[in-house]
Amino acid sequence: MxxxxxxxxxxxxxxxxxxxxxxxxxxxxxxxxxxxxxxxxxxxxxxxxxxxxxxxxxxxxxxxxxxxxxxxxxxxxxxxxxxxxxxxxxxxxxxxxxxxxxxxxxxxxxxxxxxxxxxxxxxxxxxxxxxxxxxxxxxxxxETGPMTDVIAESPKMLDVLRMVERVAPSDVNVLLTGESGTGKEVLARALHRCSGRAKGAFVAINCAAIPENLLESELFGHEKGAFTGAVKTTPGKIEQADGGTLFLDEIGDMPHPLQVKLLRFLQERVIERVGGRSQIAVNVRVVAATNADLQALIRDGRFREDLYYRLDEVGVHIPPLRDRPGDATLLARFFLGRYAREMKRPVRGFTADAVTAIAGYEWPGNVRELENRVKRALVLADGPMIAATDLRLEAADFPTLRMAREEAEMEAVSKALCVADNNVSAAAKLLGVSRPTLYDLMRSLRLRE
Known part of the structure; x- marks a missing residue:
C-alpha cells in the first residue's frame, strides 16, 4: 500500500x-x-x-x-x-x-x-x-539484527542489554549469572553477534551435561590413539571456536582438574589435545554462564578463585522473570507469534484473563517455563484465543493504580517513620512533605505513630 x-x-x-x-x-x-x-x-x-x-x-x-x-x-x-x-x-x-x-x-x-x-x-x-x-x-x-530473540522492555533487562552492547566490541571474557531459564545462552549469542567476532563460530558446551571423563576431550580435542576408541584426530570445542566465541554453560559444574587446564588456556591462549604434545594457539573469546553461587563454591574449595577472576573480567547478572515487569507478557506474545507460524495454528492472541494471569504469575522456571506453557497451550487450545486455563494458570486480579500507589506510600511512610524514630516532623522532612500533609497521609493509610 x-x-x-x-x-x-x-x-x-x-x-x-x-x-x-x-x-x-x-x-x-x-x-x-x-x-x-x-x-x-x-x-x-x-x-x-x-x-x-x-x-x-x-x-x-x-x-x-x-x-x-x-x-x-x-x-x-x-x-x-x-x-x-x-x-x-x-x-x-x-x-x-x-x-x-x-x-x-x-x-x-x-x-x-x-x-x-x-x-x-x-x-x-x-x-x-x-x-x-x-x-x-x-x-x-x-529478528534480522544482532539482538534477535532478546525480548525485553523492563528497566532491569534494558540495563542488561546496554551492558551487553557496551562490552561486545571488546575481547574481555564475560561471566553471565542468573537463575536457570533466564536466557543466559540467548544473551551470550547476542553478545557474539554484536562483537567483531560475529562472522566467526559461536560454539556452546554444557559443562554439566557431559561426563567428566569425556569433557576434557570435548573441550581440548584428542589425537588419534589417545584412548580406546580414538580412531582419528578430533579438534575440541575450543579449537572449533577459533576466531569466534566459546560459550561455557554451567561453568560451576566443571570438574576441578579441568579447571586447572582451562585456566592455563585462558592465561596462555594455547591448548594441547589429549594425547598430543604440540601446542596449538587459539584466538577465542570466552563467555561463561552459571546459576550457581561461584563465591560459595570458592569458599568450599570446589571452584578455583583464580579461574573465577579470569572468567569474570566483566560480570553480567540476568534478573529472574518475576523481577522484570512487563517482560512476561511481551515474551508470551513473541512465543505465540513464533510458534503459531511454525505450527500453522490460527491462534490470534491471549484473552484478557490470560494476560492478567501471565502478568501475575511468579514464573519460577523463568523464560523457559513461559515458552513451554505457551507452546503447549498452542497445541491444546480449541479456539482462536488462548485463555488462562489453556496455560494452566489461574486468572489473577491485576492491581489498580490506586492499590499500587497506596502500597508504595505505605512502604515509604513506614520506612520514614522508622528512620525518624516516630518523629513526624523529621519523617516529613525525609519524605519532602509538610507535617500536616504527612498527618493526612497517615490517616488515609490508617497508620499511627
Missing part, C-alpha cells in the same frame, strides 16, 4: 442497497471494497489485503442463519489471523455474533446500522490494526 493511499475496508454484505449506502458513507475515510458472498470475500481479501472487514453473518445460501458468515470468518482468519473483523448483530442474531467473537471476530456492531457508531468502531479497529502491523514490522526488523 502506498504511503498516501487510504486504508482498505472491506464490506461483506449481500444486501446490495445497504452495501451501496455503507460504501457511500464510509468512502471519505477508507478505500471501501465490497463483496456479496463467501467466494467474492475470499478473493477480494487476497487481492486488496484489507486492514478491517465488516461482515454480515447472514450470507447466501443461509441468509437467515449464520453458518455461511461464520465460515467466511474462519476462512479469512485462517490466512490472515491479524485481520480485524467486525460482525453485524441484531437482537435475534446476538447468539451468533457472540459465537463469532469467540471464533476470533474483533467486535460487533448493532442493527439497524447507525453510521456514526459503525464509523467509530471501524476507526478503532483501523488504529489497532495499524499499531499491530507496526509491531510486526519492528519484530521482523529485530
Amino acid at each position: 502506498m504511503a498516501d493511499a487510504k486504508p482498505i475496508l472491506m464490506l461483506v454484505e449481500d444486501d446490495e442497497g445497504l452495501a451501496k449506502q455503507l460504501k457511500w458513507a464510509l468512502a471519505d475515510a477508507w478505500d471501501v471494497q465490497v463483496a456479496n458472498d463467501r467466494a467474492a470475500a475470499l478473493a477480494a481479501a487476497r487481492r486488496c489485503d484489507p486492514q478491517v472487514v465488516v461482515l454480515d453473518l447472514g450470507l447466501p445460501p443461509d441468509p437467515n442463519g449464520a453458518t455461511e458468515g461464520l465460515a467466511v470468518l474462519k476462512d479469512l482468519l485462517s490466512f490472515k489471523p491479524w485481520l480485524k473483523i467486525i460482525v453485524s448483530s441484531g437482537n435475534a442474531e446476538r447468539v451468533h455474533a457472540l459465537e463469532a467473537v469467540r471464533n476470533g471476530a474483533y467486535d460487533i456492531y448493532p442493527k439497524p446500522v447507525d453510521i456514526d457508531t459503525l464509523r467509530l468502531i471501524v476507526e478503532r479497529a483501523m488504529q489497532l490494526a495499524e499499531l499491530e502491523a507496526e509491531n510486526r514490522r519492528l519484530a521482523a526488523a529485530r
